[in-house]
Amino acid sequence: MGTTLKVIEEALPYLLQGLYMTVLISVVSIIISLGIGLVACFMRMSKYAILRYPAAMYVNLIRGTPILIQILFIYFGAPSVLDIRLSALTAGLIAISLNIGAYNTEIFRGGIESISKGQMEAGRSLGFSYSQTMALIILPQAIRRMIPSFVNQLTHAIKDTSMLSVIGIAELTMVGQSIYAMNFRSFEILTVVGAFYFITIYTVSLISTRMERRFVIT
Numbered sequence: 001m002g003t004t005l006k007v008i009e010e011a012l013p014y015l016l017q018g019l020y021m022t023v024l025i026s027v028v029s030i031i032i033s034l035g036i037g038l039v040a041c042f043m044r045m046s047k048y049a050i051l052r053y054p055a056a057m058y059v060n061l062i063r064g065t066p067i068l069i070q071i072l073f074i075y076f077g078a079p080s081v082l083d084i085r086l087s088a089l090t091a092g093l094i095a096i097s098l099n100i101g102a103y104n105t106e107i108f109r110g111g112i113e114s115i116s117k118g119q120m121e122a123g124r125s126l127g128f129s130y131s132q133t134m135a136l137i138i139l140p141q142a143i144r145r146m147i148p149s150f151v152n153q154l155t156h157a158i159k160d161t162s163m164l165s166v167i168g169i170a171e172l173t174m175v176g177q178s179i180y181a182m183n184f185r186s187f188e189i190l191t192v193v194g195a196f197y198f199i200t201i202y203t204v205s206l207i208s209t210r211m212e213r214r215f216v217i218t
Contacts, residue, residue, distance in 0.1 A: 004185075004188050007183060007185045007188045007189070008188055008189075008192055011179045011183075011188075011189055011192065012192070014175050014178075014179060015172065015175055015176060015179070015189075015192055015193065015196065017170070017175065018170060018171055018172035018173075018174065018175030018176065019172050019196050019200070021161075021169065021170055021171045021172070022158060022161045022162075022171040022172040022200075023158070023200065025089075025092060025093060025096060025157075025161050025164070025169070025171060026096075026154060026157040026158045026161055027154075028093060028097075029093055029096035029097045029100060029157050030100060030150070030153060030154050030157050032093070032097040032101070033096075033097045033098075033099075033100035033101040033104050033153070033157075034101075034104060034150070035101075036097060036098065036101030036104065036105070037100075037101045037102075037103075037104025037105045037107065037108050038104075038108055040055045040058060040059065040101065040102070040105040041055075041104075041105045041106075041108035041109045041112070043055035044056055044059070044105060044109055045109060045112070055105065058102060058105075059102045059105050059106060061102075062098060062099055062101075062102035062103075063102055063103070067095070067096075067099050067160055067163055068163050068166065070095050070098065070099055071091070071092065071095040071163055071164065071166065071167060072166065072167070074086070074091045074094050074095045074098075075088065075091035075092075075095070075167045088164075088167045088168050088169050089169060091167060092161075092164040092167060092169050095164075096157055096160055096161065096164075099160065100153050100156065100157055100160075103153055103156075104150070104153060107146050107149045107150065107153070108142070108146065110146075111142035111143065111145050111146040111149075112134075112138060112139070112142045114142065114145060115138050115141055115142050119133075119137055119138060119141075120133055120134075120137075120138060122137075123136070123137045123138075147208070147211050147212060148208060148212055151204060151205075151207070151208035151211070152208075154204055155201045155204055155205065158197065158200055158201055158204070159197070159201070161173075162197075165177060172193055172196055172197065173193060176189050176190060176192070176193040
């Protein structure tokens, strides 16, 4: 027991650094993905096919391929063709953001379409333009309905960051692998890594529940 505690105590500072990187990538990715999702949503809802089809293709492509392939493609595949160089962190942020952005596109679309069309008509009859009605009347209500789905995407982002270990980003899983590769104490290290993921995601779930009670409308 004493040896187990000592192994955990020695690994804890490094695992906390990995956890920090995991949370940082998750939060930045979810913020970027909200912007991607909102733009792609309006493209999908556009009456112009030149906007609608590329957005639909983006959503279907992302949802139809594993995130691991997307990460490897952005880090290794695209730079070799485009003659650019991406750091592992940049490639990881792009991959996670694009992946979650596709799902957020559908969340935005579903939320907006759940608002009665009569409210758009009412806004226009009051003299508001389409964009004013959308920004002042439709979106505030729709976003409140989307909160549980957005929080769900954040928990997915936290778990998906573990895939970034394949391109060498020192997030929680990668740090754990490095430690037990050196001390051969995989049980202790993986137990702590799993506990960190659980605590983080459970905390997000608790915050989500409180936000739903306070903000969500039906």
